[in-house]
Amino acid sequence: MTEMARRDAATNLPPFDVAALRAEFPILSRTVNGKPLVFLDSGASAQKPRAVIDGMAEMMRTRYANVHRGVHTLSQEATDDFERARSKIARFLNAAHEDEIVITRSVTEAINLVAHAYGRANFGPGDEILVSEMEHHANIVPWQLVADQVGAKVRPIPITDAGELRLDALAAMLGPQTRMVAVTHVSNVLGTVNPVAEVVRLAHHHGVPVLLDGAQAAVHGPVDVQALDVDFYGFTGHKLYGPTGIGVLYGKQALLDLMPPWQGGGDMIDRVSFDGTTFKAPPHRFEAGTPPIVEAVGLGIAIDFVGRIGWDAIAAHEQSLLQAATERLSGIDGLRILGTAAEKAAIVSFVVEGVHSMDLAMLLDRAGVAVRVGHHCAEPLMRRLGVDSTLRASFAAYNTLDEVGVLADAVTRAVERLR
Amino acid sequence: MADMSAYEEFVAALEALDDEMRFEYIIDLAKEARKDPFPESAKDDRHLMHGCMSKVWIIHEERDGRHYFHGHSDALIVEGLVHMMTRSFSGLTTEEMANISLDHVRRLNLGALTTQRQVGMMAMLKHMQRLSGAKRAAANV
Secondary structure, three states, rough: HHHHHHHHHHHHHHOOOOOHHHHHHHHOOOEEEEOEEEEEEEEOOOOOOOHHHHHHHHHHHHHHOOOOOOOOHHHHHHHHHHHHHHOOOOOOOOOOOOHHHEEEEHHHHHHHHHHHHHHHHHHOOOOOOHHHHHHHOOHHHHHHHHHHOOOOOEEEEEEEOOOOOOOHHHHHHHHOOOOOEEEEEEOOOEEEEHHHHHHHHHHHOOOOEEEEEOHHHHOOOOOOHHHHHEEEEEOOOOOOOOOOEEEEEEEOHHHHHHHHEEEEEEOOEEEEOEEEEEEEEOOHHHHOOOOHHHHHHHOOOOOHHHHOOHEEEEOOOOOEEEHHHHHHHHOOOEOOOOOOOEEEOOOOEEEEOOOOHHHHHHHHHHOEEOEEEOOOOOOOHHHHHOOOOOOEEOOOOOOOHHHHHHHHHHHHHHHHHHH | OOOOOEEEEEEEEEHHOOHHHHHHHHHHHHHHHHHOOOOHHHHHOOOOOOOOOOOOOEEEEEEEEEEEEEEEOOOOHHHHHHHHHHHOOOOOEOOOOOOOOOHHHHHOOHHHHHHHHHHHHHHHHHHHHHHHOOHHHHHHO
16 A cells, blocks of 8 residues: 555545645635635644534533542543543654653743753753744743843854854854753744754754754644654644644653652642642643643644644645745745745745835735734844844645735735835 | 814715725825925934834924824834824814823724724824823823
8 A cells, every 4th residue: 555545544535635624624714804814824823623623612511520630430531531632742743652741831831841940950150051043032031031040141043144043053152051952943934944853963962952942843744852852842732723722842751850840739749748749750740730621632633633634745735835935925026035944834924125014914914814924023033134024924734825826916916005 | 172173084084985995095194194204313212102013103292282293103004093193183282182082093984994903093092192291081091
């Protein structure tokens, strides 16, 4: 059986039928301002397939109770579902063990967890945390907060004009003072796919752990944390066609075991007394309070959903969208695409000479086209690129080549109106 | 008595338009406003209105107990909205300024522009009220 046939047999879907896929997303059939919705803001948050919407509702209708420690049937059923979701996430990342999967509320929380739990125990005066110039604020500010507390320093790894990480600079910056390298797997602004395996190799050569922000990466292709040998990896549910309010932190067991808790509360303790409290083993040590139960189940369903389509099909389709968008947009007078890395995910940021991005985004909305405008929570990158803001079209598996055309035509018309 | 004729003109003009034409109207207004350039020297932090997705600068002057505003934005559509606000509410006394409320902004019939930019318009009104010392109303808005 060929790989394609095997996939088709497993999915019962034709190889890649974007129309059939779109039919799975109820919101995509609505109109905006009288026009068919063209949703190109999946990089901020992706739309949800019926399986996720219905699956979460079904759990709340039939199998819902708080998880862990429950003796009654509903609690046991909900705990089973919740822990099954953790197993799915572990398989999704190819983690060695499901205990390496900490359920958080977002990638932001995952990074904060590492910064505080790992950082406060391991960073000291004069130490350095290396991030890149293309980071989202979520992978800068948590490190700064901890660095300020312990007297450490956060230093940016420079990027090239094309928006690629400068590995030569990283190699030169690494040294005995380096305590962590924290970079994004895929840039949320430029779409750059960073050479993260090489980043890990360089850092490990100096005995430095690596955290990867996978918020934009885990939605465009498979992630194998063991193959990458990465120490910490964070991603989020809502960009992966799942619900908001759930994030994931993968951490190597040996590292998680040594980390003290960050947030205290229920569900993370072994014994509590006023003489002292002892804590559960990971991952529960890092999951204080009631976790996002239904959201975890929703993420599990989303992971199954992506698995049914298949990464090969998604990647091939999204790359065709990226190529078409790059070609069509480049042809517009005065339009400049920011981020021309050799390896890119389906994210296109651009500015148009003499036209404010905000005006353009407002007129695109009139045409039913949803894009994001602003600094994309990456102000240092905006300064590096010499712009205040960009427009960003971010594509998902459900977008079509026709929609690329609608975007390009709408930009052309808007620019004519605004000049 | 407050001279609200500029404001009433905007209300009447916008009322007659559909959403698409309102955008055209605001864009034309902005292009017209830009023929009277905003002084480069006033594009500084002192005149900058904070908290906008685009930059907005507003100059405030008080003459004979009346408040006059001149505004500018780096974004064209916002420029049109700024121009409408500053034209509408220039020449008022402090007390008259204090009596301008959300209802006045609603009455402008901005349609789709209102849903997108209502928060920004309210922030602009509050900012103008603060500049004119009409704090009482700013607090009530």
